[in-house]
Amino acid sequence: MxxxxxxxxxxxxxxxxxxxxxxxxxxxxxxxxxxxxxxxxxxxxxxxxxxxxxxxxxxxxxxxxxxxxxxxxxxxxxxxxxxxxxxxxxxxxxxxxxxxxxxxxxxxxxxxxxxxxxxxxxxxxxxxxxxxxxxxxxxxxxxxxxxxxxxxxxxxxxxxxxxxxxxxxxxxxxxxxxxxxxxxxxxxxxxxxxxxxxxxxxxxxxxxxxxxxxxxxxxxxxxxxxxxxxxxxxxxxxxxxxxxxxxxxxxxxxxxxxxxxxxxxxxxxxxxxxxxxxxANMHLPVNQAFVGSAAFAHKGGIHVSAILRNPSTYEHIAPELVGNKQRVLVSELAGQSNLVFKAQELGLDFDNNNQQSRQLIEQIKEMEHQGYQFEGADATLELLIRDAYGQQEELFTLESFKILVAKHANQASVTEAIVKLNVNGQTVYNAAEGNGPVNALDNALRKCLVEYYPELRNMHLNDYKVRVLDEKDNTAAKVRVLIESTDFDTTWSTVGVSGNVIEASCDALIDSLRYALLGKERTTIQIGEQRERVGVVNH
The missing domain is CATH 3.20.20.70 (Aldolase class I)
Known part of the structure; x- marks a missing residue:
């Protein structure tokens, strides 16, 4: 005992x-x-x-x-x-x-x-x-x-x-x-x-x-x-x-x-x-031992190739023992092994020798070169993979948007967003106000879509972050926008990059809505659930 x-x-x-x-x-x-x-x-x-x-x-x-x-x-x-x-x-x-x-x-x-x-x-x-x-x-x-x-x-x-x-x-x-x-x-x-x-x-x-x-x-x-x-x-x-x-x-x-x-x-x-x-309203460090989101995250292609064969090669315990999970990060350092893992998580049949997979990894590397970062935006990454393999139905497309901001002396500013979407072949216009351009844009997009997809009423934004990618360009710098959303059952993050913060925000918002509409059809196969580990008993 x-x-x-x-x-x-x-x-x-x-x-x-x-x-x-x-x-x-x-x-x-x-x-x-x-x-x-x-x-x-x-x-x-x-x-x-x-x-x-x-x-x-x-x-x-x-x-x-x-x-x-x-x-x-x-x-x-x-x-x-x-x-x-x-x-x-x-x-x-x-x-x-x-x-x-x-x-x-x-x-x-x-x-x-x-x-x-x-x-x-x-x-x-x-x-x-x-x-x-x-x-x-x-x-x-x-x-x-x-x-x-x-x-x-x-x-x-x-x-x-x-x-x-x-x-x-x-x-x-x-x-x-x-x-x-x-x-x-x-x-x-x-x-x-x-x-x-x-x-x-x-x-x-x-x-x-x-x-x-x-x-x-x-x-x-x-x-x-x-x-x-x-x-x-x-x-x-x-x-x-x-x-x-x-x-x-x-x-x-x-x-x-x-x-x-x-x-x-x-x-x-x-x-x-x-x-x-x-x-406590305190940030939990991603690299905190045992419980951080990066505690069992793998980025290098060689590491990922090894953990696909046996997770114990690069993990000192099974993350499930402490309620955490294994994550594979796809980035410019990634090889095909990373995409194999992510595709298997999505239940997709991934062929190592497929030209499609090589094109996808090159696309991801080029996007990261432009400023995208998928380590904290798994939802955008999943959409990319599904699109590459024809697994994602195009439910709507953005045709245009316009943001109007009015500010008068001694009065609060008023922001309005006007959006034009193509939803199932139909052109849909709508406008909405918000307490800022991103909020107004979010409201307008939802107004366009909830008639067709009422489940979006259960979704809302949890967090919104903006990162300037090259400070030396000052106000002309390219920015990366990371949005976290939730539908009360799950939470996901999406990313957008542009020299225009509103455009980057719009891209991240649209990905967030697209991901939400995967809904109950979204299947996630946790690769680690039935794996064997050397010297560790799974619970």
């Missing part, structure tokens, strides 16, 4: 200290549900002694009926020269009614003297009294030894005395914190091993990422005997962030055979990472 490691998520507390991150109570409730479904063991909801928003969260989280996670409130040890019964911070933890308290105290003698300005002995009393008070009120207590690794390196004897006081007071967990994020994996391993010899309470690790080692230090701590890992989804947190649980969990579970969550829960990891990123 695999060794169990408890996962302590502090996205809702430590994660919100990251620059640019602010979560409402509703946001925190939604994320808590996702974390519980993922199977984390503890959810740190906030610091009730610091703000009313966190108090509201603790009051409302009781409505959620969480199935896996215990909710914990954060706080500090009592103030110096104060009884714990009189400490507002500790009493606020009791008032919110959580089953678990997580409190931090000082481990570094330097901090005792400079930060809280008290004696070493009083600091030990503060730790003991606070843990004992919370335990006497029936709570499970997790003691976070702040700056423990720095404190141990400076004065090992005193650092150990602090956690022994927490143990003596009845702490259920002692978590060693690399608060400044400056420790190295070999130091973490050695110090955790020494602590394991000194105390009998279960040990945890709380690592920060200031040296890009948050995940490595967490893994090193577990291998040295820690059985709890604290971290955040996507590594959100102050400064350079916290240990990223989206990497910690699969590394421990898939590489080292520790049990963190169930295999089925692990398969939701990618969707949880992207959901939390969306709620």
């Amino acid at each position: 695999a060794n169990i490691v408890k996962i302590f998520d502090t996205t809702l507390r430590d994660g919100t200290q990251g620059e640019g991150i602010s979560l409402s109570v509703e946001d925190k409730m939604k994320i808590a549900l996702k974390l519980d479904a993922l199977g984390v063991h503890y959810i740190e909801g906030g610091w009730p002694g610091s703000n009313n928003k966190d108090i509201e969260f603790f009051n409302r989280v009781k409505e959620l009926n969480l199935q896996h996670a215990k909710v914990t409130a954060f706080g500090s040890t009592r103030r110096k020269d104060t009884l714990p019964e009189q400490d507002a911070n500790l009493n606020r933890i009791l008032e919110v009614g959580v089953p678990v308290a997580t409190i931090f105290g000082k481990s570094w003698d330097f901090h005792v003297h400079k930060a809280i300005q008290t004696t070493l002995e009083e600091n030990l009393n503060m730790i003991y009294d606070s843990v004992r008070y919370l335990k006497s009120n029936g709570l499970e207590v997790i003691y976070d030894a702040e700056h423990f690794f720095d404190g141990y390196k400076n004065n090992a004897d005193y650092a150990l005395k602090t956690i022994k006081k927490a143990e003596e007071a009845g702490a259920d967990w002692i978590v060693l914190c690399d608060t400044n994020g400056g420790s190295l994996p070999h130091e973490v391993s050695e110090i955790v091993a020494a602590v394991k010899q000194a105390v009998s309470v279960p040990i945890g690790i709380h690592a920060h990422n200031d040296c890009e080692l948050g995940v490595a230090n967490s893994v090193a701590a577990v291998m040295a005997g820690a059985t709890q890992v604290q971290g955040t989804i996507n590594g959100f947190g102050e400064r350079c962030g916290n240990a990223n649980l989206c990497s910690v969990i699969p590394n421990l579970q898939l590489k080292l055979n520790y049990e963190c969550v169930s295999a089925e829960q692990l398969e939701t990891l990618t969707s949880v990472a992207r959901y939390v990123s969306e709620i």
Whole structure:
């Protein structure tokens, strides 16, 4: 049986200290549900002694009926020269009614003297009294030894005395914190091993990422005997962030055979990472390990040729194990193998020796030379392939469009788009206003088409991006427009390129509508579903 490691998520507390991150109570409730479904063991909801928003969260989280996670409130040890019964911070933890308290105290003698300005002995009393008070009120207590690794390196004897006081007071967990994020994996391993010899309470690790080692230090701590890992989804947190649980969990579970969550829960990891990123309004890096959209993406033709034979040649795990998927990028670096993969995904019979395929790859290379980029525009790429193989019916064509923008002093501008389409052999005119030229054009195109294709009412634009391709040309520069659309069931992206931003936008919009009309007839064969992998079991 695999060794169990408890996962302590502090996205809702430590994660919100990251620059640019602010979560409402509703946001925190939604994320808590996702974390519980993922199977984390503890959810740190906030610091009730610091703000009313966190108090509201603790009051409302009781409505959620969480199935896996215990909710914990954060706080500090009592103030110096104060009884714990009189400490507002500790009493606020009791008032919110959580089953678990997580409190931090000082481990570094330097901090005792400079930060809280008290004696070493009083600091030990503060730790003991606070843990004992919370335990006497029936709570499970997790003691976070702040700056423990720095404190141990400076004065090992005193650092150990602090956690022994927490143990003596009845702490259920002692978590060693690399608060400044400056420790190295070999130091973490050695110090955790020494602590394991000194105390009998279960040990945890709380690592920060200031040296890009948050995940490595967490893994090193577990291998040295820690059985709890604290971290955040996507590594959100102050400064350079916290240990990223989206990497910690699969590394421990898939590489080292520790049990963190169930295999089925692990398969939701990618969707949880992207959901939390969306709620926090933070961009999820495409190259983020395990859960990024490029984590299992292949671009070079030689690589793609190899993964078609056996995906393990260029993938360290099956992406499905963490809920991700294999992607093949078609670009100027691609060979026929890339198109073989994409065509097979679409259920098309692709012939390596077919002149058609060679012409298509040359067309794609020329388009990328002109500024197109298909890595983030799979829908446009699919349309190109289908057109090349005669698999796409021409449902409508654009004959012309006109954009009118009127602006009068002290009044908002008015934008109108006039569109002429050929739909099933009939000429269709329509006009629409919008809050800008792209919105007006989108509205006019839909007005032309919804009479013939009412399913387009369920589609809308999610995102719109413009990239200047050659800054030296200033306002005459060619631009690339990337549009993301959704019909609530799926999401797709299309691209257009032109020296005119409206024309580029129109091309991307038309591709988006064409792709939407593939509808339920669109078939996607996931090549990886039945593949065999060396040394990896598919779930």
